[in-house]
Amino acid sequence: MPATKTAPPAKTAGSSQSPISSLWKAYYDNTSTRLKTIDAFLVYLMLSGIIQFLYCILVTNFPFNAFLAGFASCVGQFVLAASLRAQVNPANRKEFKEVSPERAFAEFALGSIVLHFFVYNFLG
Template sequence: MAAATHILAGLARDYAAVTPQRLKVIDTYMVFCVAVGLIQLAYCVLAGSFPYNAFLAGFGSAVACFVFAASLRMKTNPKNAGQFAGPPEAAFAEFVFCHIALHFVVSHFLG
């Protein structure tokens, strides 16, 4: 157990020292998306899923937001600069456009 604690402490130390602030913000948003999805899933299990399309829209939105953030993180990571064409601002514009389209679809799916 001590080895696992040592490994996790090393990972946290390296993450704090090496990861740029921009990627830390995106990671925080990704954790938020996972938390929202888990809360919605727990509510559906505990309270029921009477308006099932509302659960699907909310849960699907949380998953899609996570996927969009993962794409944004990959495209704005300085270590991946050679793999993706365009500046980080273009990746952010794509992220915003995808969110607008997603929420348009989700709001229509709700009813």
Template sequence: MDEVKVATTKLVQNYVRDTPSSLKLIDAYMVYILLTGIIQFVYVVIAGTFPNNAFLAGFISTVASFILAANLRIQSNPKNASQFKTTSPER
């Protein structure tokens, strides 16, 4: 149990210290999208699928946003820079 605690603490410390703040922003954005999607999914299970198209619109918009954010994070991660040589630094 202690090892897990130590590992977690170290993970968090390293994340806070080493991750560029732009990536932290993307992470925060993705967590927000993830929560929105989960809440909708729980809601549809409880309330039923009646306006099914509205549910699909709401849920798929979160999925799409999540995928775009994930792509942005991969491309702007300095560790992956070698794979995206043509990408401009603004990204």
């Protein structure tokens, strides 16, 4: 019995893009500048924490309390910034009805000050 040939699926306008490029385009088109700024800060904090961790593993961890303070600072600031992003995102408005973006930023700033006070004291 001869093999039947099927026609390749027709390409639509949206299927020519890779999923990553379509995700990036949707993010770029639908995300506000405020959220993009917070996302850039989150990426910076994540990369900074990864670099500190790799330095500790590959080079040295001699002042171990300095490594712990720096790494805890990155992790703590990441958590505070992720919380800020969740609170100022318009898609989450129904979960945070009573929290205005200004109040969310004030809480972020106060939390950052307290976090860095403890980090500074941990350094010794």
